[in-house]
Amino acid sequence: MARPRTPLVALVSATALIAVAGCGTADMTQQSSPFANARGARTVTLSVQSWVGAQANVAVAQYLLEHELGYRVDTVQIDEVPAWDALSQGRVDAILEDWGHPDQEARYVSDKKTISPGGELGVTGHIGWFVPTYFAKEHPDVTDWRNLNKYADRFRTAESGGKGQLLDGSPSYVTNDKALVQNLGLDYQVVFSGSEAAQITQIKQFAKEKKPFLSYWYKPQWLFAKVPMTEVRLPAYEDGCDADAKKVACAYPRTPLKKYLNARFAHDSGKAARFLKNFSWGTEDQNKVALMIADQKLSPQDAAKKWVDENEQEWRAWIPR
Numbered sequence: 235m236a237r238p239r240t241p242l243v244a245l246v247s248a249t250a251l252i253a254v255a256g257c258g259t260a261d262m263t264q265q266s267s268p269f270a271n272a273r274g275a276r277t278v279t280l281s282v283q284s285w286v287g288a289q290a291n292v293a294v295a296q297y298l299l300e301h302e303l304g305y306r307v308d309t310v311q312i313d314e315v316p317a318w319d320a321l322s323q324g325r326v327d328a329i330l331e332d333w334g335h336p337d338q339e340a341r342y343v344s345d346k347k348t349i350s351p352g353g354e355l356g357v358t359g360h361i362g363w364f365v366p367t368y369f370a371k372e373h374p375d376v377t378d379w380r381n382l383n384k385y386a387d388r389f390r391t392a393e394s395g396g397k398g399q400l401l402d403g404s405p406s407y408v409t410n411d412k413a414l415v416q417n418l419g420l421d422y423q424v425v426f427s428g429s430e431a432a433q434i435t436q437i438k439q440f441a442k443e444k445k446p447f448l449s450y451w452y453k454p455q456w457l458f459a460k461v462p463m464t465e466v467r468l469p470a471y472e473d474g475c476d477a478d479a480k481k482v483a484c485a486y487p488r489t490p491l492k493k494y495l496n497a498r499f500a501h502d503s504g505k506a507a508r509f510l511k512n513f514s515w516g517t518e519d520q521n522k523v524a525l526m527i528a529d530q531k532l533s534p535q536d537a538a539k540k541w542v543d544e545n546e547q548e549w550r551a552w553i554p555r
Contacts, residue, residue, distance in 0.1 A: 290523035293534035352493030356514035361486035364463035
């Protein structure tokens with residue numbers, strides 16, 4: 235999520251997506267769907283990131299493109315920065331949830347004009363540090379970053395080298411955590427679980443055992459419904475405070491999540507492009523579908539169908555006339 239930096243690409247069907255999300259795969263960054271950028275064909279290729287919220291967006295968009303508009307839809311799982319390259323080159327047609335990549339936006343949208351803005355998704359994303367609410371209730375001062383060193387020994391694990399553990403997900407996600415730990419003088423070690431799925435497993439295990447933990451995490455995210463967490467207040471975010479990645483000492487911003495389309499696809503693909511620009515829903519809807527996929531173990535298609543069946547008034551407005 236705002237998240238950047240290891241190519242992690244696998245060509246997958248929507249039904250298989252949840253099984254591979256977050257897992258290590260071979261480097262397939264030069265591969266793409268055979269349907270991407272196919273002129274005159276009623277096909278769409280969607281980039282899907284490894285976190286389940288992004289999978290929820292793609293599942294619903296794919297279902298409606300196929301069942302309401304008659305398109306063939308393919309999906310490509312790819313990390314955030316490589317996704318911009320693939321989108322520019324026409325190897326995928328759309329990204330439905332971008333957490334903010336100003337360098338890529340400047341290069342491809344403003345300068346090369348190979349990517350077109352697709353509008354806002356309707357969801358505001360926020361990254362932060364969280365502790366379990368059961369621990370925050372017992373130790374209210376832990377929610378102020380200035381008190382974190384006081385609890386470093388409580389958050390220590392075998393992986394954190396004698397320091398408190400700050401649990402992160404994939405190193406490919408946008409994270410300032412190593413710089414924050416250093417610049418705020420915290421006695422902590424950033425430990426990467428490797429993926430969203432692995433991080434969720436670890437958080438659930440901590441919660442089952444009622445152990446304290448400190449974790450990089452983000453909203454929207456369905457896991458809050460299962461493991462209540464309370465945010466730690468970092469120094470307030472101000473415009474430009476994260477401009478130098480090595481000097482960051484402030485909280486993460488709140489980011490309206492955006493969509494982007496390949497410029498040629500946006501120009502040539504008629505109803506499909508207009509539908510994707512119209513596609514916009516809220517945090518509650520995204521979390522409902524994500525929860526069905528990740529927790530209730532529905533396939534992405536079944537989760538999308540269930541949401542579509544129950545929310546026609548909402549999605550009908552997205553369908554071009």
